[in-house]
Amino acid sequence: MSSTPSTVASEPAQAALPEPVRAGASNSTASPGKAARWTRRIVSLALCLLAWHWAATQHLNLGLVTFQNVPPPAEVASAGWALLQSPLLLTHLKASLLRVFCGFLLAGVAGIGLGLLVGRSRWLEDLLMPPLEMLRPIPAVAWIPLAILMFPSSELSMIFITFTGALFPILLNTVHGVENIDPRLIASARSLGGGQRAIFTEVILPGAAPSIVTGLSIGMGTAWFCLVTAEMISGQFGIGYYTWASYTIQNYAEIVVGMLAIGLLGMGSSSLVKRIGQAWMPWHIQEGKA
DSSP: OTHHHHHHHHHHHHHHTTHHHHHHHHHHHHHHHHHHHHHHHHHHHHHHHHHHHHHHHTTOBOSSSBOTTOOOHHHHHHHHHHHHTSTHHHHHHHHHHHHHHHHHHHHHHHHHHHHHHHHHOHHHHHHHHHHHHHHTTSOHHHHHHHHHHHSSSHHHHHHHHHHHHHHHHHHHHHHHHHHTSOHHHHHHHHHTTOOHHHHIIIIIHHHHHHHHHHHHHHHHHHHHHHHHHHHHHHOSSSHHHHHHHHHHTTOHHHHHHHHHHHHHHHHHHHHHHHHHHHHHOTTOOOOOOO
16 A cells, blocks of 8 residues: 555656656747748848839839839938948937937836826826827927927927827826736735735736836837927938938938838837836736737
8 A cells, every 4th residue: 555655646757757858849949930930021021122123113103102203222222321331320320319218218207107106096097187188199290389489409399209209108008007907916915915015016017017018119119200200390410300301302212211210220229128128027928929
C-alpha cells in the first residue's frame, strides 16, 4: 500500500516533463511568424510604391482623380536626397519635434490627470465635461487666429494648438479606462483593507493603463496633424512650413517629401509611445489575432 502513493505522485511529475519542450517549440514557431508578418508589410509597401510609379509615369487620368501632375517616386527620392544634404533639415526637424513633444507632454499631464478625476467623480464629470465636449469638435485651423491673439509668440501659439489636438484623445480614453474598471475589483480591494490611495495606485491606475496608452498613441498622431496645420500658417521653420513653402513655389516633389516626412515622424513617435506604454504594463497581454 505504501508504494501506491509514490507511484501516483510520480505520474504528474512525468507528465510535466514535456512542458519545456512544448514551450521551446512555441518559441521556435514565433520567429517564422514574425518574419512572415514583416514580409507581408514590405510587400504591401512595395505594391503601393509600384502603383504610385505606374500611375505617375503613365499620367493616369480617372476623371475625378488625375495623376498628371503627381511626381513619380524617383523624382521624390531625388528631392528627398537634396533635403537630407541641406543644412536646413536639422532646423526643420528640431523646430517640429520641439513643438510636438512640448504640446504632447502638456496634453499628457492634463489629459491623464483630468481623466482620472472625471472618471472617478460624477460631480467633476458634470462640471468639466460639458465645456470640454463643446471645445472638442473645434478643428485646429479654427484655433490658429485666436491662439495668435492669446500668446505673445508664434512658438507658444503652435505649442498650444498641438496641445489642444493631443488633449482630447488622451482625456477621453483615460475617462473610458477608469469607468470600465470592474467595480468588483474595487470592492475586493476595500474588503481587504485597502485605502483610497492604495485602491488608486493598485487597482484604478493599472486597470486604466491600457486605455491611457491607447489615448497617448492616438494623441501623438493628432498632435502631428495639428502642428503641421499651424506651421503652414504661422511657422517659419518646421516640416509643415517646408511642405507649404514647396507648394507656394509649385515644387511638387518637395511637397511629397514633406508629406512622407510627416508620416514617418508621426508613425515613429506613435510607435515609440506605444512601446513605452507596453514596457510600463508588463501585466497586460493583448489577445492574439488570427
